[in-house]
Amino acid sequence: MADDEQDIRALIERWATAVHTGDMAGVLADHADDIVMFDVPPPEQGVRGIGAYEETWPGFFEWQASGASFEIESLEVTAGADVAYAFALLRCGTPEELRRDPDHRLRLTLGLRREDGRWVVAHEHHSFADDSPPE
Template sequence: MDGNEYGVRAALEAWAQAVRQADVDAVLALHSDDVVLFDVPPPMTITGTEGYLAQWRLFWDAQGEGLFDVSDLTVVAGDDVAFAHGLLRIGAAGTEGFQVRLTVGLRRDGERWLVTHEHHSVPAG
């Protein structure tokens, strides 16, 4: 694993930990101001940190602190941009939760990686 892949993986784990703890400041610190979110619940497209945070508040209001575990993560990282995809188990604490697909685009900002695009989806069917 090279340094760029390691940095992306570390940023995504920090993000997952921040979501599990409902730590608003830490979640936002890992995202660009112009982040675009394609989420499971409507609206289909959310742009910017204000809308992004509003969507997370709905999530935390529904479940509180809980499951937000990334698995099967694949990372492709260049020097300035990266993408990752994997599976995400979400749900309230003490439950099995449910699994969604996760795709994330990131860009380097100095020494840190920021999420610029986040996509959660459930299989159709």
């Protein structure tokens, strides 16, 4: 399982680099055709399918190109024979946002499965802690 965990770690690190550089092919690589993603922006019910997943990225790439960070700070991976999960904290924000709130982190959770002998991301969830005061 240690080799699988290393392979998955490398997959996630390649994905994060692709996100940071705006490389759509790299972002889509190693994702299942039937991926489900829950993201920070709407829709609340998430997106389903690789086409819908792809449509979520151009706006983020534009924001990223303005100088924002997208860097893995910590990453934990657990792999079984055919399924795995990973969770990470990422520095994700503009320099101004990170100066204003240096501890602000994007939370990432991934569910993976082995498909045709390789690992693919089947579920992806991004979130920020809600620090707004209760109503």
